[in-house]
Amino acid sequence: MVVNRDKAPSAQETFVQMAQAAGLRGRLLVTVGLLILVRLGIYLPIPGIDRVAFQSALQGSGLGSLVSFLDVLAGGGISALGIFALGILPYINASIIIQLMTAAIPQLEDLQKNEGEAGRRKISQLTRFVALGWAILNSIMITTLLVNLKALSPEFSSIAETVIALTAGSMFVMWISEVITERGIGNGASLLIFVSIVSTLPKSLGQTLELAQSGDSSIVGRVIILLLVFLVMIVSIVFVQEGTRRIPIISARRQVGKRTYQEKSSYLPLRLNQGGVMPIIFASAMLSLPFALGQAFSNSQAIATVISYIQPGTWLYPLLQMVLIVFFSYFYSSLIVNPVDMSQNLKKMGASIPGIRPGKATSEYIERVLNRLTFLGAGFLGLVAILPTAVEGATQVRTFQGLGATSILILVGVAIDTAKQIQTYVISQRYEGMVKQ
Numbered sequence: 001m002v003v004n005r006d007k008a009p010s011a012q013e014t015f016v017q018m019a020q021a022a023g024l025r026g027r028l029l030v031t032v033g034l035l036i037l038v039r040l041g042i043y044l045p046i047p048g049i050d051r052v053a054f055q056s057a058l059q060g061s062g063l064g065s066l067v068s069f070l071d072v073l074a075g076g077g078i079s080a081l082g083i084f085a086l087g088i089l090p091y092i093n094a095s096i097i098i099q100l101m102t103a104a105i106p107q108l109e110d111l112q113k114n115e116g117e118a119g120r121r122k123i124s125q126l127t128r129f130v131a132l133g134w135a136i137l138n139s140i141m142i143t144t145l146l147v148n149l150k151a152l153s154p155e156f157s158s159i160a161e162t163v164i165a166l167t168a169g170s171m172f173v174m175w176i177s178e179v180i181t182e183r184g185i186g187n188g189a190s191l192l193i194f195v196s197i198v199s200t201l202p203k204s205l206g207q208t209l210e211l212a213q214s215g216d217s218s219i220v221g222r223v224i225i226l227l228l229v230f231l232v233m234i235v236s237i238v239f240v241q242e243g244t245r246r247i248p249i250i251s252a253r254r255q256v257g258k259r260t261y262q263e264k265s266s267y268l269p270l271r272l273n274q275g276g277v278m279p280i281i282f283a284s285a286m287l288s289l290p291f292a293l294g295q296a297f298s299n300s301q302a303i304a305t306v307i308s309y310i311q312p313g314t315w316l317y318p319l320l321q322m323v324l325i326v327f328f329s330y331f332y333s334s335l336i337v338n339p340v341d342m343s344q345n346l347k348k349m350g351a352s353i354p355g356i357r358p359g360k361a362t363s364e365y366i367e368r369v370l371n372r373l374t375f376l377g378a379g380f381l382g383l384v385a386i387l388p389t390a391v392e393g394a395t396q397v398r399t400f401q402g403l404g405a406t407s408i409l410i411l412v413g414v415a416i417d418t419a420k421q422i423q424t425y426v427i428s429q430r431y432e433g434m435v436k437q
Helices: 011-020 022-042 051-061 064-074 089-104 106-114 116-148 156-183 188-212 217-242 278-296 301-310 316-336 339-348 360-395 404-436
Strands: 244-251 254-256 259-261 265-271
Touching: 022 156, 022 188, 022 404, 089 106, 089 116, 089 156, 089 188, 089 278, 089 316, 106 116, 116 156, 156 188, 188 404, 217 360, 217 404, 244 360, 265 360, 278 316, 278 360, 278 404, 316 360, 339 360, 360 404
Parallel strands: none
Antiparallel strands: 244 265, 254 259
């Protein structure tokens, strides 16, 4: 197949490389195999739990909506009570804690920015230890809930076995996510959440079709409106995820011997949404924390009252979701793009932005543009987070409750990032083939 190395790979070339290139094919097989393994582990039962009593107790206690919300990120693991019930959530929460600590503690910031690969390894190891502690805490909370709902024996041996099984399962899932990141395609943690959300779609779609076939014409119209809103959201998310602001750059003239090279113009691309899908994942993980604390302090009436106001379906929940998305968008933007470093790199390369003096003026200009872009991107993500809840309330079609805008943002964002990484491998295979020739 003849290809142009200056063009992005076509769909035909991508599929051919996925089937023929040993390196890319191996990465895809590793990714798919490990994702299937995680899905199977969710349904491997933890011994000693009465699942019938657990389901009936959930319906009687009003915790069903909470479990449905957590199941979206855990892929049904909470309700199934398998050994992978916690999934990747402890690792995500640990990543949030470490990244917040990195911005606040100079020693950790120095490790991340100045110690290179060795520093990043130390931070990764610290994240694993925090994830272990968080998994133990979550396992104790779930075990306490099971005992309170009469679904697990209060004997110490039963409690210890359940806590160990849940913790070990979470650590194994964390290891699988790191293997996918290193030897597979895409970000392992993001792909695990992606698969978890996709696994809930058949049930939601089936309930929606049953509702549409009920014979009520008004319900059919409301279902169509809801599906159209989701479709418009997906298209809008793709545009925002791919949107960039190109800052023009002019390289200085260079003289090599008697020859003078004319200045070249290029551009500095700044994405509209620098953090990609991670601010959404972090916001979802943060929203699950109050419910976990509520289980740890189930006897506290004050905590129960607070949770009743911020649970899914209340007016305060989407507002908190929007605030967290905006916060993590700015937070991730500050981690990914450093205007001072970009200004210094441009100065070292002999490049400058037209009309802007090199040095401090350049860094201030880049920071100003970046803040505006982040504000637009974060505002869009926050708006998209609120819109489905409002439409569901207006149409009274709640078969997608628990899925919501956050899940759609994660699905689209992870799909785009993974597709880009596959294209990167295809381009690298293309150049390797040209070198061999």
